Amino acid sequence: MSATAEQRVRELSCWRGAVALEPLKGGLSNASFIATDDTGKYVARVGEDFPCHHVFRDRELRASLAAYEAGLSPEVVHAEPGLMVVRFIEAHTYAEADVRRNLERCVDIVRKCHRDMKRLVTGPASIFWVFHVLRDYGHTLADGFHRRRNDVPRWLAAVGTLEDAQVPLPVVFGHHDLLPGNFMDDGERLWLIDWEYGGFGTAMFDLANISANNSLSEVEERQLLEIYFDRTPAETTLRAFDAMKTASALREAMWGMVSELHLNAPGVDYAAHADEYLGRYERALRTFQDRYGAT
Template sequence: MTAEDRIRALPCWTGGIEIAPLPGGLSNANYVVTDAAGRHVVRFGKDYPFHHVFREREVMTARAAHAAGFAPAVRHAEPGIMVTEFLGAKTYLAEDVRANLGRVAALMRAFHREMPTHVSGAGFMFWVFHVIRDYGRTLEEGGSRKRSDLPRLLTLADELERAQKLLPIVFGHNDLLPANILDDGNRLWLIDFEYAGFNTAMFDLAGAASNAGMSDEESFAFLTAYFMKEPDEAIRRSHAAMQCASLLREAMWSMVSELYLDAPGIDYVAYTEENLARLDTALENYRTKYGMQKS
């Protein structure tokens, strides 16, 4: 059965439907479907244990995020497929995040604060340094082309973890690529909750900054907007280190994806190398400012 056949067989449509691909996913296939009730997004996705991704948890989080006012409504869900409301909103690019630092910071602060009262089931913890270590095991066992780099990368992860300032646990999105932020002209929305879970705020703050290519000045303004006061030295160092960790995790995500995913049109090898290059730049900036964190 083709993807379009599966879409047509879903019980949630009103009248006839039109189907169009929605490009952009690194690991999932998405479509826009129009029926008599309006437009909807159909998202195909399997469980990816090697990425700690489980669709039942993703659906729960998407519903919780809608209930909390952060995400479009979930219209239908069954194993491997989720149908959500299509907002018709602008998908952010990196420059949009940088141009709307205050709005993005306010969205994140509210999401972190309000989501814990809406999520249900066993609490999922996303701690990037555990993810990196587990990716290391997966890459070693899978015979990755990058196996010889793993000791250096895992040692780096330990250094970056030691630089973290203790912060309260919040509920994080944990995948703040610009494209996961939508703007309908009145407000911002979040989508794609595959990795959402309990964390400190720093990973979202760092992920948003590194993925949007924020300058040091923009990062300072972003942290000030989020915390509603100027960040101290420990927060700034923690943020710079976590930006490196975010890029390291993204590179290792891509290394694992090289082994186990085959999304049409996605060059995971090139994506790995792109993120390693960005990591090198961020790490040089971090160490120039703060030196190396000793054990």
Template sequence: MTDLERRIAGLACWRGPVTVAPLLGGLTNLSYVVADAGEKFVVRCGDDIPVHHVFRDRERAASIAAHAAGLSPEVMHTEPGILVMRHVEGRTFSEADLRANIRRLAPLLRKCHLSVGQHLAGPPNFFWVFHVIRDYGRLIAGSQSPFAVDVPRYLEANRTLEEAQVPMPVVFGHHDLLPGNVLDDGERLWLIDWEYGGFGTALFDLANLSANGSFEEAEDEALLYAYFGGKGPGDLHRAFRAMKAASALREALWAMVSDIHLRIPGADYKAHAHDYLNRFEELMAR
């Protein structure tokens, strides 16, 4: 048993002897499933990551608010570097699942955008993808990253994509809709992992879902109609296409920064960066 596993096994929230097993697949945090007195819990372990604008007190507040809104598992215990939640039996989505479940995901996002912020306590995050890209660009440009040479081109594209945006209401969004952050228990969907939860606009979550699910044009149309019902702002489609490209670029730059600053077993950040750069280039070509 590692020192971290011993720390988890000794948390004061447990009712008896526990078993601790690694939960594989995360790109940022170490997670474990703990069995205690016939119940299961997920323990997320990680400190603040300032280079990614991740602050655990705000993730904790967003997770608690998302549970109160009926979207996320209950938070049972927190302490520095530790977040304990009830385990939900189910499966995480794949990209194909995102594409196949647009009619379930659109109302889930509407509920998120309308409800989570109403339950939030304490100082919030604000998420504006174009600022994130600029900040990531500065970090990468000042490093020895093999991607640094292309940062000026990425930042110029970022400027163009930001100019295509249209005014929209401020809502509370998830902002990290990778397939693995959507959980299906067979009856309903859950949103998990609120590291980037904060106020922004609905368009990023929609575009992020589309970019991460490799949606085609017909699926994008279905998503926008399911969410807006034909009542979106003018130039919505142009703004959405630009936001989708920005989402892919942000994910690529996230991986580049992670390659510099993070070490998570099994995470191949360079491959992740290349995957999302390919998506970004394809979206820009359209």
């Protein structure tokens, strides 16, 4: 997709004068470029719909526009089907250790997302419920004769228990993909980027996603929950969080497995991604079982 994507970006009508493109590395399912024209620097992001991942670019665009209006993300300056151009920000892209060091700031911007995005996003409601995603991924892996398809029944057997452990919370508009690289720090404030999975759901997923994707310690997890809820978490909240963290890790593992079947971003090792997060899932599941009983 890269060469075709680069040509498409180069031919956009929004540029003023000659445009220079520099590929951005690290995208797992998109091609992105830093674009510089006579008016400044931008990031151009090219991606297609991925129904296997419940990703639709029109929804991503609406979420990105709302995120700019909410003060969470850079401005979208141009968009067309499967392509967005946003203003470039001079900022440090976080690694896991950065998220842990700046946990309160990360929680604050996620809470702002939950508070403000639901008032600003337009169009049909996008829903994200990780337990449905996991079951659907299971069908995709079985139908695609994936190398780990025989493990799917065992993984999904735990999903119902993890789902039943959830507690009622207000519906929020969440990000649902809080990998460290989606937090950016310009030295004064944080930015939240990449809204492919943005949709209405439970705050518990974003909170657990921060932990599952950034290797938080148990102490840091308690801190995370206390900051977000502004109180000491109840035992039922802790159980729901541990269950959701387990589901989050499994989702990231199965995302990698489904991507093995359907995606082909240059240089991305989807199998290694899946195996890394499968290890995180298995550790989280053991912890959940030790604390609350076998699933």
